Amino acid sequence: MKIKKYVKPVICASLTVLMLSGCGLSSHVNQVETEHKQTNQNTIAFVGQNSESVILPKLKLHKKTNESADMIGLIVYKGRIYTQTATHIAPKFASSLLGEKIGRTKGNIDEWSDQSAYATELASTIGEIEIYTVTGYDSDFRIMSYMEQDGEILSEFYECLNGLSVNSGEDIFKKLKLEDNIQSASWEERDSWNYNKQEFHNLSVNETLHKFLGELNKALPIEQQPLQQIGIFETEEQKFVLLKLNDNSEVRLRLFKDSYVMYSNAHVFFKMDDGVFDDLWKSLM
Structure with a gap:
């Protein structure tokens, strides 16, 4: 049985970016970066309102030089790239979300593959494993891998969040089914997340959290690049909120003090109402 198990995507200096008809793949350079930089900025100013939607584009494959790069986990399905x-979901709950069987991946992609490799249905970087739809979620958005091996369940979600026009938070967060669907919540500091310490603190599922999630759907989309260029990922004032849903899946949101929220698989920021954001931020202490 051939399978590659990915725990966290790791991206080296040489970045792989892909393109297909449907969704493209960006390299998630800021999703799981090891952050050792310091910044002189204590706050990130509001970059400005977008008068139009933010486009999460299909991106082109950059040819490799002699540098090496580790690939993130990806699957090609119906012309879309899911990453x-x-x-996530704990192994003991994974089978409860298994939908219809889609097929079995081909472990035919590595960092040196040419464009033709991505044109193959169920091409992947994850080896060979069964793929299913996810009960309760649109398969255009999310699918999952699943297998049982030596008494161990191996399962992972894959999502397609490129090739989209984002007009508000609803275009991303409605797909995650957060509103009125929280079983429990917790949060961790930036340092804990950055070094995988998993130092979680309890977060009450109360009116403050419910109001935050409701307002998140109305949040204004902001392009990632301008904020990235002024160092938002290096700011100390970040917190990570982990939401366990009623189906036992766990969604992680990245919060930045100046009322910005990011779901790391979507390369777009959301600017929230300051008052609603601040109410939740104050509870993360």
Whole structure:
């Protein structure tokens, strides 16, 4: 049985970016970066309102030089590229979300593959494993891998969040089914997340959290690049909220003090109402 198991996507200096008809793949350079930089900025100013939607584009494959790069987990399905995501589910619950069987992946992609490799249905970087739809979620958005081996369940969600026009938070967060669907919640500091310490603190599922999630759907989309260029990923004032849903999946949101929220698999920021954001931020202490 041939399978590659990815725990966290790791991207080296040489980045792989892909393109297909449907969704493209960006290299998630800021999703799981090891952050050792310091910044002189204590806050990130509001970059400005977008008068139009933010496009999460299909991206082109960059040819490799002599540099090497580790690939993130990805699967090609119906002309779309699905990548590993910030949403997970514990192995003991994974079978409850198995939908219809899609097929079995081909472990035919590595960092040196040419464009033709991505034109193959169920091409992947994850080896050979069965792929299913996810009960309760649109298969255009999310699918999952699943197998049982030596008494161990191996399962992972993959999501397609490129090739989209984003007009508000609803275009991303409605897909995650957060509103009125929270079983429990917790949060961790940037340092804990960055070094995988898993130092979680309890977060009450109360009116403050419910209001935050409701307002998140109305949040204004902001392009990632301008904020990235002024160092938002290097700011100390970040927190990560982990939401366990009623179906036992766990969604991670990345919060930045100046009312910005990001779901790491979607390369777009959302600017929230300051008052609603601040109410939740104050509870993360």
